[in-house]
Amino acid sequence: MTSSSATNTRDWETLEKQAKILHETTLRKLFADQPGRASDMTFDVGPLRVDLSKNLIDEQTFRVLTGMARDMGLEEYRAAMFEGQHVNVTEDRASLHTALRIPVDGEMTVDGQDIAADVHEVLGRMRDFARALRSGAWQGISKHTIKNVVNLGIGGSDLGPSMASKALRPYQTAGITPHFISNVDPTDLHAKLDGLDPESTLFVIASKSFTTSETLANAHAAKRWLIKELELLGVPTETEEEIRAITEKHFVAVSTNEEKVREFGIDPANMFGFWDWVGGRYSVDSAVGLTLMASIGPQDFMEFLEGFHAVDDHFRTEPLEMNVPVMMGLLGVWYTNFFDAESHAVLPYNQDLARFPAYLQQLTMESNGKSVRLDGSPVDLKTGEIYWGEAGTNGQHAFFQLLHQGTHLIPADFIGFVNSHNETLSADGETSMHDMLMSNFFAQTRVLAFGKTAEELREEGVDEKLIPHKVMPGNRPSTTILAEKLRPHTLGALIALYEHITFVQGVMWGINSFDQWGVELGKKQANDLLASVQGKETSDAGDSSTDSLIAHYRSLREQ
Numbered sequence: 001m002t003s004s005s006a007t008n009t010r011d012w013e014t015l016e017k018q019a020k021i022l023h024e025t026t027l028r029k030l031f032a033d034q035p036g037r038a039s040d041m042t043f044d045v046g047p048l049r050v051d052l053s054k055n056l057i058d059e060q061t062f063r064v065l066t067g068m069a070r071d072m073g074l075e076e077y078r079a080a081m082f083e084g085q086h087v088n089v090t091e092d093r094a095s096l097h098t099a100l101r102i103p104v105d106g107e108m109t110v111d112g113q114d115i116a117a118d119v120h121e122v123l124g125r126m127r128d129f130a131r132a133l134r135s136g137a138w139q140g141i142s143k144h145t146i147k148n149v150v151n152l153g154i155g156g157s158d159l160g161p162s163m164a165s166k167a168l169r170p171y172q173t174a175g176i177t178p179h180f181i182s183n184v185d186p187t188d189l190h191a192k193l194d195g196l197d198p199e200s201t202l203f204v205i206a207s208k209s210f211t212t213s214e215t216l217a218n219a220h221a222a223k224r225w226l227i228k229e230l231e232l233l234g235v236p237t238e239t240e241e242e243i244r245a246i247t248e249k250h251f252v253a254v255s256t257n258e259e260k261v262r263e264f265g266i267d268p269a270n271m272f273g274f275w276d277w278v279g280g281r282y283s284v285d286s287a288v289g290l291t292l293m294a295s296i297g298p299q300d301f302m303e304f305l306e307g308f309h310a311v312d313d314h315f316r317t318e319p320l321e322m323n324v325p326v327m328m329g330l331l332g333v334w335y336t337n338f339f340d341a342e343s344h345a346v347l348p349y350n351q352d353l354a355r356f357p358a359y360l361q362q363l364t365m366e367s368n369g370k371s372v373r374l375d376g377s378p379v380d381l382k383t384g385e386i387y388w389g390e391a392g393t394n395g396q397h398a399f400f401q402l403l404h405q406g407t408h409l410i411p412a413d414f415i416g417f418v419n420s421h422n423e424t425l426s427a428d429g430e431t432s433m434h435d436m437l438m439s440n441f442f443a444q445t446r447v448l449a450f451g452k453t454a455e456e457l458r459e460e461g462v463d464e465k466l467i468p469h470k471v472m473p474g475n476r477p478s479t480t481i482l483a484e485k486l487r488p489h490t491l492g493a494l495i496a497l498y499e500h501i502t503f504v505q506g507v508m509w510g511i512n513s514f515d516q517w518g519v520e521l522g523k524k525q526a527n528d529l530l531a532s533v534q535g536k537e538t539s540d541a542g543d544s545s546t547d548s549l550i551a552h553y554r555s556l557r558e559q
């Protein structure tokens, strides 16, 4: 990546001029001027059809943006990432999540290590384990087959597998229900364990570091719960040997830290490893996906990986001008830096994708929420989009008013599917509910783009007083992503698409998308404050606000 900011490229000024022109124009005009606009700006990437035409951009601007991307070294940096160079400079690591989905006959050697073989060795062990669970060969301590797999992890060790398990709910074929406990709020643990049968429950402790306090607290609490519940059922739980036998049958680990896994009492034979070159938020396709694999089965998990790989190939090989993650990444830069957009809505028209926006929040905001460049100097431009969203049509009845008529420009990605896993008829007994959902999907992007003018309202006979309130300004940009059905392959492709969008933006902003130093201080201070929060010492946080809040907390604390 070049050491210079994008603002110093020759293209930056041109883009500022282009932005002025595009601020003045309308999507109606852009479509009128370019009759083939929809087909010119629609691309296929793996199973995804992506229509970029309803964005506030023209071909010339795209050309300048891709030129700027070249000047910023995007092609070299992309190659460096795929080759396993240490693109994560502050941690001196490769960022090789793309290696996690290399096909079995693929090759990848980094620093003399055959990592394609390593990846497939772990995948093989995950497959054996998932098959044993699903066939009933793996049983709990009292010979019950496993029906509930509870993932204990947070951040990247939770959001990926929990989002994907929900998204692929129709593929849960073997009677194994996945559950996810992440928050250190004990409410999460209690609500999820409530009603679970301990004899048929297995816990997956997912933590790359195996030091994350939330996950360790939940893992120990879950172990205590399990032992207590089994004891009530008459399972012997007194000796160390008995506890070890229970732990062996009911706990496995996903981690890079074998020593800590052993300390918890898990046999390393029941540990599924990954590597420091897999960032937490890029890890759903590593062993972190174990709970997902257990519930949907190895074959569908492999199809999930193939979806990622299809988009990796596209991203790696297509010229920037035809490269969908590149274009989508550049659009985000365009709106952030030239239209002053603050946020980016992701609107999946599929209830099973309801957690996709939350998943993207970690992927994009932990990656690109940075204000210094790779060399540590301050950035001189705005970075990082604020991702948020909600499944359609619920969002329409909540925040879409602001999208349509508010004063913020919020580019939105609409994600929809041609077919549903749950075909159902509507009130008239004839209309497909899925078709209703999708007409909303198509209507919303249309209204956002083209709006309704005062003249059109007048022609409809709308009361003059109401016209200003009813005018729909239009020119609200959106990207439409349409796929045939939400299958494992489709989901893998969607995730990889956003991983690469995030990467492109990181390069354009000159930042490191692969570290997350900003979350460390809060963790440390929480640790430091624990003794005063517990009342073991008087709070001396160094600021009067924190001290008095903790004193108030202590005064009302029930125990």
Ligand code: F6P
Binding pocket: 154, 155, 156, 157, 206, 207, 208, 209, 210, 211, 212, 215, 280, 281, 366, 516, 519
């Ligand atoms: O909150 C920061 C973070 O390090 C994330 O990047 C990561 O996904 C999460 O914590 C969990 O970390 P681990 O998998 O090591 O428990």
